[in-house]
Amino acid sequence: MRPTGRLHIGHYHGALTNWVRLQQDKECFFFVADWHALTTAYDDVSVIGSSVWDMVIDWLAAGVDPEKSTIFLQSRLPQHAELHVLLSMITPLGWLERVPTYKDQQEKLSGKDLATYGFLGYPLLQSADILLYQANHVPVGEDQVPHIELTREVARRFNHIFGREPDFEEKARAAAKKLGGKRDKQFFDLRTRYQQDGDKAALEQGRALVSDSASLSNADRERLLGYIDGSSKRILTEPGALLTEASRVVGLDGQKMSKSYGNTIMMREEPEALTRKIKTMPTDTQRVRRTDPGEPERCPVWQFHQVYSTPETREWVQAGCRSAGIGCLECKQPVIDAMLAEQAPMHERALQYVANPKRVREVVEHGNERARVVAEQTMQDVRAAMGLAYS
Known part of the structure; x- marks a missing residue:
């Protein structure tokens, strides 16, 4: 979420109740998108600092548990910016210009100067935010689905360009042997059924076979996942949209609840x-x-x-x-x-x-460290794939 200060009950019913539910059985990352706040409010940054902490307190008040979920600040992890820059090298300009919210927001926020690269490129920064954590699902409303589709396209293009490691097929076949028993033969049978017959069920079975194998290293697992679907080594995960039901809470005047309308009830x-x-x-x-x-x-x-x-x-x-x-x-x-x-x-x-405001800062700093470990693992693979791991 962008830091907008204290949250209202529309935020609670539209997002936070879902977050609390998801954290019960999934590994969740929830972060304050303070860089994103700058894409439309770079000319007034005075409120961002206090808004961050007020918003995080509301997350915690809603029941987001820092022991179950990772809560962190986007700007504290430079890996977000690094991946954004690297993805920008391969992302066609037209992909960004066709994102529905690009023109829509320009019209709605006509009083702001949005003729900036930061605003044009913010969907790609969103993609970096997601891909950095190898996310399988992203909880979004229907209006955000095009952003997830962009992220999938970027990941697919990246994997196609940079997933061609030398001797890939030989390494993939060697990895399949590590499945053990009859599972290597089963893997190749499933691969044939998918690539020759288009059997999507076989693809899902093959992916499950690879993902469930404890005998594979992460590198071998990624090779086999790329080998079965016809690509090369999968470096970035293509996420799916986990649709969130829209909030049914209206404002005090019957309009959409919004601070700008002065019709809110805070959490x-x-x-x-x-x-x-x-x-x-x-x-x-x-x-x-x-x-x-x-x-x-x-x-x-x-x-x-x-x-x-x-x-x-x-x-x-x-x-x-x-x-x-x-x-x-x-x-x-x-x-x-x-x-x-x-x-x-x-x-x-x-x-x-x-x-005790120090406690909320401790929660976020702990989350920053947990997120940094995952983000850096991804960046090591990305740098290596793009030829930047030399010393």
Whole structure:
């Protein structure tokens, strides 16, 4: 995420709940994209520093666990910039110009100077962010899928150009023998079925056979993965998009929740402020008096009920509003109660970091070190492939 300061409940339901779920059974890397913040805000950097720590505290408050996930700062790992530069040597200009968000953002942010290489090249920096950690999946919304496709194309082009190591086939065949038993013959059978017959199931079986083998070195495993799909040694992993359900939380005025609209409820809103914001929310404009029947579909509060209320409560709202059996303040109270209950553990988790800012910096520094190990392993392979490992 770009550092934008404290997060609102749209961020929580749109991304962070998914992050917390993913960390339970996957190796996850979550980083503050502070370099990316500069692509559209290079002329006002004053807020980036404080925004970083506020945002990370919100991640921790949401339940992102630094013992299970790696939390780090993009700018603390120069490998991101190095890989970005090296990938830029092989990425056609047209690939960047056709990214849908390139022209879309230029139109939406017409008041900013976006005629910079940094803005044109930010999707490639995103690709470097992903490829550096050999990511298999990236949790994104549908609007970000073109960025994942660009990343896949860049990885594929890189592997095609630089994966041709000398005597590749001989080394791959020698690696297959290390599978042991009958598995080397099975590997070649699966390779033939895929490359001659186009059997995609055989390709997946072959990849699983290689990935599950404990007798292979990382280099041999990469050779066999490239050998079975017809490429050469696979240096960079082509990631897949792990689609995230869009947040259903709207702003206090029924529009998209955004700080720029002034319609947000923060993840760690003070209880009194949260209560006041919900109580003063606009409702069905056609329900002028308490005795007038209303229509929930016209009311922004109903959108909150769909996120926070039980089916029984939603049924009570539908019946009570349309019959004028309940007033708007009565209708809002279950939402207030549910939101306060949701945020209570967030306040509790955040307390130790707010009270002692040094702790959040320790979490990030520890994550920086963990990420650096993985990033450097990738860069060693990239440098070697591009002829830059000489001494």
